[in-house]
Amino acid sequence: MDALRTPDDRFSSLEDWPFAPQYLESFPHGMRLHYIDEGPSDAEDVFLCLHGEPTWSYLYRKMIPVFVEAGARVVAPDWFGFGRSDKPKDDAAYTFEFHRETMIHVVEALDLKRITLVVQDWGGILGLTLPATHPDRIARLLIMNTALAIGTTPSKGFLDWRDYMANTPDLDVAKLMGRAINGASEGTLAAYAAPFPGAGYKAGVRRFPAIVPTAPDAPGAAIAREAGKWWSTEWSGKSFMAIGAQDPVLGPPVMKMMRSVIKNCPEPLVLENEGHFVQESGEVVARAALKSFAEAS
Secondary structure: OOEEOOOHHHHOOOOOOOOOOEEEOOOOOOOOEEEEEEOOOOOOOEEEEEOOOOOOHHHHOOOHHHHHHOOOEEEEEOOOOOOOOOEEOOHHHOOHHHHHHHHHHHHHHOOOOOEEEEEOOHHHHHHOOHHHOOHHHEEEEEEEOOOOOOOOOOOHHHHHHHHHHHOOOOOOHHHHHHHHOOOOOHHHHHHHHOOOOOHHHOHHHHHOHHHOOOOOOOOOHHHHHHHHHHHHHOOOOEEEEEEEOOOOOOOHHHHHHHHHHOOOOOOOEEEOOOOOOHHHHHHHHHHHHHHHHHHOO
């Protein structure tokens, strides 16, 4: 697969990012995937942190230390097309199946068990389908502004976002994140933009909105429906939900619906001043989740 690799110097001296890069190179297509792997390799609990659009594992920089401090292992991969992972040049390479197979390969290659699934945005659209094939590996769920894309008609807010992305092949990631994150520093915005030195590196960014399953027969919709039934009827682990109330697309109404899907999901933590990228209040969310998990024991 013809792919680009963001130069390493784009990631030097990133603000609030002390984590060493790890790479997985065992994919059949031969590309290299980047991930963060912090904490004890033999820890009882593994936090699998899955990012969304147009971010990368940097999104979890405020949560990783809290989970490690609690004695857990934290794995935070970059989807292909994002972060330090390789980036196929062809927009058509990015499909729901391509990304889901990537997730499955990461889980199996690293043999992740007793997973606390930490998801937001596309991290949830993909990650919440994991129990359809690997239910025994999931122990807990931490869910933030996301949904199961089961092929229903999307909201106007999502359609507007999809149309915008379809007409913006060279998205200004720093500018977008600056609008979405209150008070973000220049260093933070530069870090979010670091993986994308030019339009050629943004095929994955362009494609994510276009491949959300928005029809019943769309790729990914059937497995999302299967997973939704599992979360509603078979899920017996601990859950924690945090909601960025200012999110116009995946905010409180969508998360209220998701809470009804997840069996025994407790009252959510609502962050009234936070938007789509809830992880920007990551320390607060992580500590609240750990407290909730402990109290539910």
